[in-house]
Amino acid sequence: xxxxxxxxxxxxxxxxxxxxxxxxxxxxxxxxxxxxxxxxxxxxxxxxxxxxxxxxxxxxxxxxxxxxxxxxxxxxxxxxxxxxxxxxxxxxxxxxxxxxxxxxxxxxxxxxxxxxxxxxxxxxxxxxxxxxxxxxxxxxxxxxxxxxxxxxxxxxxxxxxxxxxxxxxxxxxxxxxxxxxxxxxxxxxxxxxxxxxxxxxxxxxxxxxxxxxxxxxxxxxxxxxxxxxxxxxxxxxxxxxxxxxxxxxxxxxxxxxxxxxxxxxxxxxxxxxxxxxxxxxxxxxxxxxxxxxxxxxx
Amino acid sequence: xxxxxxxxxxxxxxxxxxxxxxxxxxxxxxxxxxxxxxxxxxxxxxxxxxxxxxxxxxxxxxxxxxxxxxxxxxxxxxxxxxxxxxxxxxxxxxxxxxxxxxxxxxxxxxxxxxxxxxxxxxxxxxxxxxxxxxxxxxxxxxxxxxxxxxxxxxxxxxxxxxxxxxxxxxxxxxxxxxxxxxxxxxxxxxxxxxxxxxxxxxxxxxxxxxxxxxxxxxxxxxxxxxxxxxxxxxxxxxxxxxxxxxxxxxxxxxxxxxxxxxxxxxxxxxxxxxxxxxxxxxxxxxxxxxxxxxxxxx
Numbered sequence: 001x002x003x004x005x006x007x008x009x010x011x012x013x014x015x016x017x018x019x020x021x022x023x024x025x026x027x028x029x030x031x032x033x034x035x036x037x038x039x040x041x042x043x044x045x046x047x048x049x050x051x052x053x054x055x056x057x058x059x060x061x062x063x064x065x066x067x068x069x070x071x072x073x074x075x076x077x078x079x080x081x082x083x084x085x086x087x088x089x090x091x092x093x094x095x096x097x098x099x100x101x102x103x104x105x106x107x108x109x110x111x112x113x114x115x116x117x118x119x120x121x122x123x124x125x126x127x128x129x130x131x132x133x134x135x136x137x138x139x140x141x142x143x144x145x146x147x148x149x150x151x152x153x154x155x156x157x158x159x160x161x162x163x164x165x166x167x168x169x170x171x172x173x174x175x176x177x178x179x180x181x182x183x184x185x186x187x188x189x190x191x192x193x194x195x196x197x198x199x200x201x202x203x204x205x206x207x208x209x210x211x212x213x214x215x216x217x218x219x220x221x222x223x224x225x226x227x228x229x230x231x232x233x234x235x236x237x238x239x240x241x242x243x244x245x246x247x248x249x250x251x252x253x254x255x256x257x258x259x260x261x262x263x264x265x266x267x268x269x270x271x272x273x274x275x276x277x278x279x280x281x282x283x284x285x286x287x288x289x290x291x292x293x294x295x296x297x298x
Numbered sequence: 299x300x301x302x303x304x305x306x307x308x309x310x311x312x313x314x315x316x317x318x319x320x321x322x323x324x325x326x327x328x329x330x331x332x333x334x335x336x337x338x339x340x341x342x343x344x345x346x347x348x349x350x351x352x353x354x355x356x357x358x359x360x361x362x363x364x365x366x367x368x369x370x371x372x373x374x375x376x377x378x379x380x381x382x383x384x385x386x387x388x389x390x391x392x393x394x395x396x397x398x399x400x401x402x403x404x405x406x407x408x409x410x411x412x413x414x415x416x417x418x419x420x421x422x423x424x425x426x427x428x429x430x431x432x433x434x435x436x437x438x439x440x441x442x443x444x445x446x447x448x449x450x451x452x453x454x455x456x457x458x459x460x461x462x463x464x465x466x467x468x469x470x471x472x473x474x475x476x477x478x479x480x481x482x483x484x485x486x487x488x489x490x491x492x493x494x495x496x497x498x499x500x501x502x503x504x505x506x507x508x509x510x511x512x513x514x515x516x517x518x519x520x521x522x523x524x525x526x527x528x529x530x531x532x533x534x535x536x537x538x539x540x541x542x543x544x545x546x547x548x549x550x551x552x553x554x555x556x557x558x559x560x561x562x563x564x565x566x567x568x569x570x571x572x573x574x575x576x577x578x579x580x581x582x583x584x585x586x587x588x589x590x591x592x593x594x595x596x
Contacts (some may be wrong), residue, residue, distance in 0.1 A: 127517050147515070176515075189503055190512045194523045196559050197499055199578040204548070204555040205487060206581035214488045215585050217445070217474075219425050223585065224522040225492045230582040233575035241568050250502070251560040255553070257502040261494050262549040270539050277531035280497040283504030284528040287513050287521065 004166035007032035011067035013060065013082055015039045015047035017129060018099045019073025020138025024052040025171040028140035038063035039074070047135040060085040067091060069163060072098040072106075076238045079106050083113040095160040096121045097167070101187060102243045103151045103180040111153070122164040123151040123180065125187070126173060133232050144172035151180045188246035193254065195236050196247070198229035302464035305330035309365035311358065311380055313337050313345035315427060316397045317371025318436025322350040323469040326438035336361035337372070345433040358383040365389060367461060370396040370404075374536045377404050381411040393458040394419045395465070399485060400541045401449045401478040409451070420462040421449040421478065423485070424471060431530050442470035449478045486544035491552065493534050494545070496527035 010032040012023040016039075023035045037044045037053035044056040057063035064070050064086060072082055079100060086096060096117065100106050103123045110121040128146045130137065148168035152161045165175055178186070205214045214222075240247050257276075264272035308330040310321040314337075321333045335342045335351035342354040355361030362368050362384060370380055377398060384394065394415065398404050401421045408419040426444045428435065446466035450459045463473055476484070503512045512520075538545050555574075562570035 127515070129517075129519075186508055186511055186515055189506065189508055190516050190520045194499060194520050196563075197495065197556070198523055198582075199575045200552060200556045200559055201492060201495055201578075202582045203559075203574055203578035204552045206577055207555070208487065208551060210484055210487055211581060213484055215581070217425070217484055218488050218585055219427075221427075221526040222488045222492050224525045225496055226582050226585075227522045228519045230579050233572045233579050236575055237568050237572035240563055240571060241566060244563055244566065248560065248564055251556070251563070253506060254498060254502040255556065255560070257505070258495070258498045258549070258553065258556075261498055261501075262546065262553070265494075265538055265542055265549070266546055268539060268542065270535050273538060274531045274535035276501055277497045277529075277534055279504055280499075280501035281528050281531050283509060283513070284496075284500045284524050287516055287524075 004031075004163075004170060006030065007069050009034045009036060009067045010069045010071065011036045011038065011057070011063045012053065012071045012073060013038050013063060014072065014074030014078070015043050015052060015135050015138070016073065017133045017135075017137045017142075018126065019071065020047050020050070020052045020135040021128075021140065021142035022071050022073060022099070022126075022167075022171065023047065024138055024140040025143060026167075027052070027054070029170055031167065031170045032069065036063050036067065043135050047138070050135055050138070052135060052138055061089045064089055064091070064094065068094055069167065070094055070096045071167070072096065072100075075235060076100050076102065076105070076242050080109045080113060083109050086117070087113060087115050090117050090120070094120065095163045097124045097164045099124060099126055100242075101125060101191065101239045103149075103183045105242050107151065107153055107180055119155045119157045120160045121153075122156050122160050123153070124164055124168065125149045125151075125183065126168065130231075133235065141172070143168065146173050147176055148173040149176050149178055149183055151178055151183055153180075184243050185246045185249075188243050188250050192236075192239055192243055192247050193250035195228050195231060196240060196251070197254065198226050199233075199236070202226050202229035302329070302461075302468060304328065305367050307332045307334060307365045308367045308369065309334045309336065309355070309361045310351065310369045310371060311336050311361060312370065312372030312376070313341050313350060313433050313436070314371065315431045315433075315435045315440075316424065317369065318345050318348070318350045318433040319426075319438065319440035320369050320371060320397070320424075320465075320469065321345065322436055322438040323441060324465075325350070325352070327468055329465065329468045330367065334361050334365065341433050345436070348433055348436070350433060350436055359387045362387055362389070362392065366392055367465065368392055368394045369465070370394065370398075373533060374398050374400065374403070374540045378407045378411060381407050384415065385411060385413050388415050388418075392418065393461045395422045395462045397422060397424055398540075399423060399489065399537045401447075401481045403540050405449065405451055405478055417453045417455045418458045419451075420454050420458050421451070422462055422466065423447045423449075423481065424466065431533065439470070441466065444471050445474055446471040447474045447476055447481055449476055449481055451478075482541050483544045483547075486541050486548050490534075490537055490541055490545050491548035493526050493529060494538060494549070495552065496524050497531075497534070500524050500527035
């Protein structure tokens with residue numbers, strides 16, 4: 001594989017954990033001559049102080065002027081506004097990608113908002129993150145060894161797909177390609193709904209009479225099971241709302257499994273309980289060891 | 299604190315992860331002159347090969363002859379049988395303790411089965427473990443820095459309580475005391491029910507059409523959330539059955555929280571969803587950092 005051509009300028013819109021790490025990784029690996037950051041609020045200024053970006057842009061037009069790669073890394077509800085702001089302001093050869101955890105809706109927005117630039121949009125989702133967020137949590141190596149899922153649409157130019165692939169491989173990630181509906185269904189199951197479950201577990205304990213004692217007596221098991229329950233509430237509310245149908249399908253399946261467990265327990269049916277647990281444990285035990293599969297590094 | 303007197307002989311009945319680690323810890327720290335192990339099946343032989351115990355006993359009577367400390371570390375359903383077998387076979391000064399994850403039922407069994415030795419029984423629960431089990435998973439340092447909860451009953455002799463405390467502090471654990479009902483309610487919430495949730499999450503994915511893809515695309519979040527879903531199905535079925543009422547109460551609270559989340563999602567009520575998630579995340583974020591609280595080491 002020959003080295004990808006160096007970019008003139010990468011514009012990163014949204015410089016929290018993901019965008020900040022993309023920017024820092026591009027800088028650290030010299031993938032672009034310059035990295036420009038834009039974010040409403042104070043994030044871009046902090047990203048500059050932290051050395052994640054080379055320059056702060058005052059608005060979207062400024063940020064993308066002269067950029068041959070535009071990375072959208074803002075929360076899902078902000079993406080349509082950013083896509084609309086890109087229209088007519090992109091350089092002729094600029095390629096646009098995003099990092100959102102859902103893919104169907106952002107592709108629909110891009111289709112309706114980017115106009116003639118739509119073939120240069122390639123939807124992406126790096127499988128990385130964590131319960132910490134904001135530019136302070138960003139780091140150049142976040143995507144090293146992780147998986148980046150790309151969902152190129154049928155009209156996407158091959159050159160655009162290649163540029164986005166080069167970005168992620170340049171940041172150390174492996175690439176998987178998937179249809180957006182398959183992506184959204186799969187990630188509802190392995191990420192979005194499990195976040196709701198972790199929030200629910202914490203929420204149920206927090207609302208109960210033992211909230212404080214539970215904090216003192218939480219062992220490694222509860223700590224791991226609820227780790228992602230410390231994630232950004234706003235971010236995950238947005239993701240779940242955006243992927244509502246797929247997540248609600250997971251919710252239904254999970255609630256039925258849970259009810260079957262509670263019913264077996266109420267009936268004192270030890271064998272039914274053990275059988276369900278064993279089927280579950282078999283699935284978990286055969287998960288590829290960390291690092292062997294599509295495991296993100298953190 | 300003066301050093302505890304060295305034991306003549308410790309008998310460990312059940313030498314899996316917990317019993318094997320108690321035995322190995324007693325040996326490693328020289329807390330007893332001899333550690334005798336008993337277990338049906340091949341566990342005791344493997345424990346001897348692994349150096350966890352000094353000697354294998356052929357039955358319970360042999361195991362406890364001459365022992366001044368008897369540690370029950372068998373699965374919950376085996377405890378009444380072991381307690382019955384102890385009656386009339388214990389040395390006059392022998393103290394008995396257990397390691398079960400539930401405390402009410404084992405104390406009731408001991409009360410009805412140990413006879414005149416009941417004042418020398420002190421119920422205990424070391425908060426340690428893991429998804430691996432059996433003598434091969436045992437290690438002398440398992441309890442180092444962990445918490446051991448003791449539930450001494452009203453008739454327990456102070457000397458017996460002291461001997462059991464000395465065992466756990468000798469193994470590196472800190473001691474907490476609690477009423478058995480408070481223990482069982484608290485651990486239903488922080489351990490037993492969360493195991494059911496992790497099993498349910500794995501079980502729902504395993505039974506669905508994306509079971510295989512989910513294994514390939516599971517990230518750190520799902521991996522942590524489901525880690526205890528790889529635990530022993532039989533062991534956890536026993537624990538949940540034994541602590542049924544307290545666990546079912548947690549199940550009800552959790553299911554209501556989950557339903558509220560799914561309802562907010564179905565209604566597209568982003569604010570309600572974010573509010574619930576934020577209350578949950580606040581609880582999780584204020585959990586003491588590992589090592590600072592009652593965190594087991596693994």
